[in-house]
Structures are given as C-alpha cells and as structure tokens.
C-alpha cells in the first residue's frame with residue numbers, strides 16, 4: 001500500500017545560522033518557485049524562530065526542534081509546546097537521533113513529549129531510525145518498531161503526526177540509504193501502522209525519509225511508493241537546493 005498523504009518536506013536547520021545567514025536563506029526560500037502540492041516546513045534554532053516566523057512566506061510553515069514534556073515552569077533551558085504555539089510554530093520535531101543518542105532521550109520520554117505537543121495543537125515530526133551496528137546485527141525493524149510503539153503508547157492518535165525514518169548511519173555522513181533500503185523500511189513502517197493502528201492511519205500518515213538527502217538524490221528517493229517526502233538537514237541550509245528537493249514531488253507524480 002502506498003501513502004495517500006500530501007508530500008511533506010522538512011528542513012531541519014539544527015544548530016546552524018546567524019541572523020544574517022538566516023535572513024538570506026529565508027529570502028531565497030520566499031522567492032523560490034515551489035510546487036504547490038507539497039507541505040513545506042522549516043525548523044530553525046529556537047533563537048531565530050521569531051525572525052523566521054515574521055519573515056517567511058511562500059506557504060512555508062515553521063517548526064521547533066524540540067519541546068518540553070509538559071507545561072512550562074522551572075525547567076531551565078527548555079521551551080514548552082505552548083510557547084512554540086504562542087509564537088506561531090505549527091510543528092515540532094521529536095525523537096531526532098541527535099537528541100536520542102547525544103542527549104540520551106529515551107523512547108518513553110519522547111513519546112510523552114509528543115503526546116503533550118499534540119494535545120497543545122502542534123503537529124509532530126516523529127523521528128525513528130537505527131544505528132549502523134543495529135542494522136548490521138539485523139535489528140533495524142526491531143529498533144524502529146520499538147520506537148514507534150513508544151509513540152503509539154503515549155499519543156491518542158496519529159492525526160498530525162509525520163513519521164521521519166532517519167537511519168542514524170546516513171545522517172550528516174553523505175552516506176544516503178539507497179532508494180531500495182529506504183523503501184523497505186518505509187513499507188515496513190506502513191505495515192506496522194496497519195497492524196497496530198488501522199489501514200486508514202497507514203494510508204494517511206506521511207512517512208518521510210531523512211539522511212543525506214540532497215538535490216541530486218531526492219528524485220530517485222521520491223519515486224519510491226512509500227516515501228512521502230523528506231526531512232533534510234545540511235542541504236536545507238541552501239535555498240536553491242532545498243527548493244530542488246521540495247520540487248522532487250514531480251518525480252513522484254510521474255510514477256504514481
């Protein structure tokens with residue numbers, strides 16, 4: 001079963017940029033010619049969210065890169081879902097491998113954060129993906145399903161959730177998963193959704209790929225039946241290249 005949701009492309013700017021470089025990137029994105037049938041979301045560092053929200057156009061929405069597990073208060077260094085919403089963010093990224101593996105965020109903690117953000121009206125980009133040693137040990141599906149289960153146990157439904165499959169070995173390494181490797185896991189995630197949620201959820205939920213996506217490989221990846229878009233890191237910092245990735249939806253239209 002292929003996905004039926006609108007193509008979705010996220011740009012995760014991670015901990016990059018200055019006021020000046022971000023103004024330039026936003027201006028490139030505002031003037032880019034983008035296909036209309038794509039949901040486009042960019043995720044700047046927290047300190048630049050307001051700048052981007054106040055200047056971005058072209059139908060592009062804005063996401064936080066993280067949010068706190070519950071209501072705000074005495075949690076130094078954290079940002080609450082309410083605060084993201086208050087300044088005009090529509091989305092938040094949870095479960096990114098850099099937070100799982102560098103900052104030690106655990107499955108159940110991530111699931112709870114997502115549940116809270118969804119309750120507060122944000123869409124969640126829910127990231128899953130295996131490390132190289134897990135892939136080599138034949139554990140890719142076990143790891144990914146365990147991560148999905150933690151989201152499923154915490155949230156009350158998959159509406160407003162986009163699942164990002166990001167194999168850790170492909171992130172920022174230039175080592176992209178082949179279209180077949182990505183398709184295999186995306187199809188397995190969709191089957192998991194059929195078995196653990198419903199056929200309708202499986203069909204509607206966007207499953208996007210992340211890990212060294214660029215303007216040269218996005219079309220081949222987009223042609224895969226179960227790849228409904230991308231979560232892009234490095235290449236989303238270049239306006240023209242990010243536009244090429246967004247517009248790779250045209251490769252999808254030819255094949256479906």
Ligand SMILES: O=C[C@H](O)COP(=O)(O)O
Pocket residue numbers: 012096166170171172173174210211212213231232233234235
């Ligand atoms: O969130 C985005 C991913 O971590 C991919 O990053 P990358 O495109 O730089 O490999």
